[in-house]
Amino acid sequence: MTRLLLLALFFFPAGSYAGDEKTVVFSGVQYPLEIAVSPGGPAGVPLYESAVSESVRTAYDTVIMQGEMPDPGVRPEIWVKSKSLFKAFDKYRPAGFKRFPNGRFWAKFDVAATRQPLKLVILDDGIAGAHLFKIYELEAVSGSSQKLEDSAEEQGPSPASAEDDAPFSIEEALPFTLVRREAWKAAPPKEPYARHAPKAFTLHHTAGYLPKTYAESVAEIQFVQDYHQNAKGWNDIGYHFLIDPLGNIFEGRPLYAVGAHVLNRNTDNIGVSVMGNYHPPASNKPAAETLGSFGKVGTYLSGNYSIAVSSFHAHREIGSTDCPGDLLYAKMPALKELIYARPVPAAAGPVAPEAAAAPAAAPSLRQLRECAIPGQFR
Template sequence: MCPKRSTPSRRPVRVSLVLALLLAAPTLRAGDLGYEVTFGTRRGVHFQVSAGTTSRILYDSGPSTQPAGDWDTLLIQGVIPDSSVRFMAARTAPAPVWIELAIKRFPNGRFWAKGLFPKGTGGLRLRVVNDGVKVDHEVTLYSVEVFADGPEVTTPQSAPARGPIDPDASSPTVHGRAEWRALPPRNPLSPDPLPWRITLHHTDGRYTASLAQSLEETRFIQDFHQNGRKWSDIAYHYLVDPLGNIIEGRPLGTLGAHTLNNNEGNVGIVLLGEYHPPKNDQPTAAQLEAVISLGRFLVKRFGIDPASLKGHRDYKKTDCPGDLAYPKLDELRRAFEHPPAPPAVKKRAPLKPSIPAAPDWDGQLARKKAANPSATR
């Protein structure tokens, strides 16, 4: 049973204090998702909320599937257009003990929330609680995950043979960190100057409709990674939106944090959106062309083998980069390998005179002289 709600005057102070403590927690390992939590066959959560509803419990997930290992941290992220909702969570075994999650919400409704538990096994149960909902809206949870704090275990790997390296390779247009007002890394980033592989991800988040939205979403992701996950910086090196805009993430030449235990020499490219059921965002032609131009640059600049391009799910059990994006990998590998053909040169048709040609008087006169040499002008 849920614990009694604190009085309205005291609850914001308590939640703010919890969030402050979470933000001050030690830095976690650099990696990626822990265990993706599903409720039955449902991945993610989407439900409608009506203004003025008197129901205290707006949503109850019921018990989740059992995560594969121990966990002590819960992270969720999504969209709550109305801030008057709270999130409660409990581990389903041995006996539910409910805690309130600390929430960080952005003005556009994007949010992440976090809760800490004693380390152990068991499923998860999630509740969304009414705190005076004011407007009709849809609550969206893009991802629900649990994990245990621990060091990243990286097995040193030898880079395969490289192709030719071109330090002067031309990069496609990239919107830099200054454009989305990136914060500096929380800690110095480890150098990783010679990448030899590429991994494709999806953000499992908002499918943006403008560059402004994409830059805003990138700021949210950095905050989620730095303050929610306690990583040094945004995990990916590049983000590509549905319009084909390429956005700089973690600086190229530094170690990423996108593929647990396989970040060494690995350039992380992520598609903004959720390319998996139930959302089923579609990769756009402009988006794929942007990934191709980026991949060709990386292949030429660092001599990367195009066959090294993989999806996140090739390294661990995850849906990423989604069932709608993963099948594009073969097409992308082929495109990385073959530069675009130069445009065909079209032969110009002979121009027709715009006015009739003048009579060939000199030619006619020459012919007359040849026929009659004694003739004069």
């Protein structure tokens, strides 16, 4: 018999989940949704059927989700409350879908333009056994506005200059080890980049899977890029840097290319994202290695491009979102002190490709003391 269990229930008043303005909100429920499913139920009966969502805040014609699907025999559907007198819901299967070997997946649904609330439904498409199905993100968006999130036109295109033929990538000589795009096998951008100059930087979290190893981090950044490019329709991965729990620093979108990480605030703004979900109920704990590496990136950006502390933000400070999560946001004062209370380190020599592709070595006690502020990263 099918067993249904929604584990991520938190009994808050309706509308209490802030989230992003695009997030589909179910009363009393927070993300990630964790749904335990098992085979053996009656044919045609959903494995899981959510309550009807709260009112969607803006008109939408696209629904996208991403999460973990351990068993490929699960099929998600979106049921939109119908305006017709003859049926309760308009039912939609994914128009786009991809599942990675590790179970990470995204799905995209093209729906008739509406502001109607919706349901999430999980169907048995041949599942092999009981497992936990997770959804980290479920958004209802306008396809055209989603595309604008990856645009330099928000603040006007940069004027043509002699730098138009200059490289977009960050310099070779850096004061930290950088896992370059080539090392994690990044896909190319869909279109030519728009150029900008770093004048600010913003702290994010990926609000997804928390990698445990270097190999898992590589798989996760590959997933994030694919999700951004093929589900959200962006030109490339939205962030310029991503940092994993081991302290590895990955090159995302090239530094001198306009990113896609803060709506209407992308131009001249560098996005630095920490892998994992640092908001309740997931509440991953920020690792000292991660914070130390963020400090190195922030120190480099602030010193090399004369970025003042007033231009270092958390995403929630300049956008309608919970990002970077309560636990990571609580580290902002310590990160500001770490970045702006120290001199900019001297640039190191070029990083060899094989070194860039290797996991970050475990820091020594002396290194941790240099990167951390006493009492802040505990």
